Amino acid sequence: MTVWLVAWEYFKRAFASRTLVVFGVVGVLFLIVVGCLFGAQLQSGGRVYGAEEQLGIARAASYHIAVGWGILYAVMLAMGAASRPLDDGRAQFLLSKPVRRSHVLLGQLLGVFLTALAAAAALAALASAVSLLRAHVFPGTLWLAVAVASLSLALAVALVAFFSMFLPRVVAGMLGIIIYLASFPAAIGALRDFMTGGYKEAGLQFPWYVRWGAEVYFAAAPPIAGVQLRAAELLKAQRWDVDGWLTVATAAVYVVLFFVATWALYARRDV
């Protein structure tokens, strides 16, 4: 009950701030600009796309923009979600009532998650409204895709909240964005190649620790963007493979791990 009260209060506070309005307006503008760019690209590509195909591309693009935008917003909110209330007196107020510390932390992070989810959903709804006018049916997997994508928001929140417990908030946020960008599967592959590439070019056998370091990174990088891409596959293919579920499971494990780590620091912090 108290977790929900804290989360709901956070949610209302976020929606009362101008930041969300600005973020929403910029998001919509971004959606329009990217939409135009996509349209231009489709027109100039030489290939003639059918109406359904264009609609699919537009849906995929707007889906990625909405989720990506939501993640950026989540990062921005999560920078101060755990650590700022400890410093600005809000945690002091809450903890002087019969509220457990774990409930305060969980409530704040749930508040960030819900706020970012609502922002992404609003953006996605706006984009979808346009395609809805053209096509009457959404893929059956839409809601599953949305649920899976929300996991990437949760992971972004958990990661940044953890970093903010011991790093300046801006640095924590930047780290979150870097991890988000670096967790696109293509970026992970590129980073692995970068780590081993120097040896390859020199024609050398790279040491086992470089190889294993690269493999561990490849396997264990927090898959924020990975989840987003997997969820997009659900939209496209309407079915999922084992890799998809593995990515989701990894992300879920990370959410729990980072929350526990954040809690370990939060529980000991003087308010």
Add this chain to the structure above:
Amino acid sequence: METAFEVLNLTKRFGGVTAVDDLSFAVAAGEVFGFLGRNGAGKTTTIKVALDLVKPTGGEVRLFGDDWREPELRRRVGYLPEFPVRYPHLTPRRYLRFAARLFGVSRADAARRADELIAQVELEDAADRRMGGFSKGMLQRVGLAQALVNEPDLLFLDEPTAGLDPLGHHLVKALVRDYAARGKAVVVSSHILAEIEAQCSRVAIIDEGRLVAEGDLAELLRPTNVVEVELEGPAAAAREAFEKIASAVDVAGNRFVLTLLPGKEASDVSKAAAAAACVVTALTTRRQSLEDLFVSVVKRPGEEAPA
């Protein structure tokens, strides 16, 4: 009588700085307890430990005889922090409802309690305005209201009159009196010593985290060598007689204020008056003020006045 709040050998260090050093004292139910010290003496840290906001380095705190870390105990505790309200987007009414709901009460009960408190702290006119534009005094009133939302058995007030106008001071005084009369314990931390002296039955003074004085005010404030005397009879003769036993004599009609010479006592005043053919109608030995006591126990050698 139940012990509401007990501090046992409490120590708190922040890095190399010792904020509270082996501190022990107790506050009983129905008692208004003054908790005094310079800025940075460790008062707020001690209160925060009691609320489990700060983790102690050593020692412990007991609230109503139980371990202070149990969140459920805070159902019986109210806290007015030094900087009380951090929800500028909320109105006092919504803020107080939120505070009440944290105690698990229903929406209807929370709304009713919020309305009661708004009336109690006299904020009816501003009850539905966002607190972002409130003055310090108004925020202090809201802070006070949130501390009372659960009708606590133990109330911690950290600088309760900071930023308040004289009417606000009066409000706090009345509230503290009311709570003590209902058998609840009130711990007041303040720099306004005259208020503490007027409200509190017991005080503790800490300096650099250590207890330097504690006890009933009546016992702590020692009699001074200043005597107030009213008499009937020839004032000029009385004055002449008093000048033999006092280093300073202030006269206003038949009322004298005497600063007695070392070794002289109130009984010598009566004798001197009798010798001057006067009858003493009232005789009072002035007691040390709390400010005098505070300065005497926290002032360091070569220091003009405490911060």
